[in-house]
Amino acid sequence: MDTTVKERLLAFIQHKGLSKNKFESMCGLSKRYVSNISQSISPAVTKKISLTFPELNIGWVLTGDGDMLATDKPRATIDTVTLTGDAMKIFLNMSSTIDRQEKNISKLTEIVSSLLEGSADIPKKENAG
Numbered sequence: 001m002d003t004t005v006k007e008r009l010l011a012f013i014q015h016k017g018l019s020k021n022k023f024e025s026m027c028g029l030s031k032r033y034v035s036n037i038s039q040s041i042s043p044a045v046t047k048k049i050s051l052t053f054p055e056l057n058i059g060w061v062l063t064g065d066g067d068m069l070a071t072d073k074p075r076a077t078i079d080t081v082t083l084t085g086d087a088m089k090i091f092l093n094m095s096s097t098i099d100r101q102e103k104n105i106s107k108l109t110e111i112v113s114s115l116l117e118g119s120a121d122i123p124k125k126e127n128a129g
Contacts, residue, residue, distance in 0.1 A: 006037040008061050012053070012068055027052045047092050 003011075013023045013034070020034045027048045040062065041049075050058050057070045 003064055004037075005040050005061060006034065008064060008068075009034060009037065009041075009049075012056055012061070015068065016053075047095065051092055051096070 010020075013020060016023070018026075021031065023029075024031060024033050027045075029045065029048065033045075046058055046062070049056065049061070055069050057066055057068060060066045060068055
């Protein structure tokens with residue numbers, strides 16, 4: 001009998017001895033997120049869960065293939081590259097860092113633009129010499 005993503009996630013939550021609420025809180029998910037899973041989970045949620053529980057085999061959660069807990073075997077596939085447990089953690093951490101940096105760059109770009117617009121109104125000093 002095939003299990004659903006929701007059922008596999010619930011099995012892991014039970015394996016950890018957690019309540020659904022505690023699991024959701026630890027992963028930064030909304031309350032009742034797990035109860036409301038209908039078919040699958042988004043890449044952003046997958047990332048949150050993987051960062052919180054690196055021992056969980058995300059490939060198993062998504063497909064049911066393999067074991068619940070990560071081993072030295074491949075954990076997940078991104079495009080055509082298969083990543084092992086440690087490589088997946090590094091990838092997810094780097095991805096999170098890049099997301100934060102992109103947001104910071106966007107904010108700084110807005111600040112610089114604002115400053116440049118405001119500098120047009122400032123009279124320029126003449127060279128004293």
